[in-house]
Amino acid sequence: MSVMQLKLTRHVQDMISYRSLSIDHIKKAVTSPDKTEDAYQNKIKVTKNIEGKIIKVVYCKERFRDKKNEVLVITAYYLEE
Secondary structure, X not given: OOOOEEEEOHHXXXXXXXXXXXXXXXXXXXXXXXXXXXXXXXXXXXXXXXXXXXEEEEEEEEEEOOEEEEEEEEEEEXXXX
């Protein structure tokens, strides 16, 4: 099985610093979520509790030729306690 590849939208790239997001937390949420929901326009929303922080990530699966394990991350944020 191949490793999942993450592509980040410009929005997520900008928000990583602004929201103090961890790329590792985003990867963990996408690859092993605690909760998965269908979101608008064929997107997927996942939630993951990591080290006492709850992160939400919205992504869609990109399927281009042989890149079956590639996802496009639309947004990510931590929930306020």
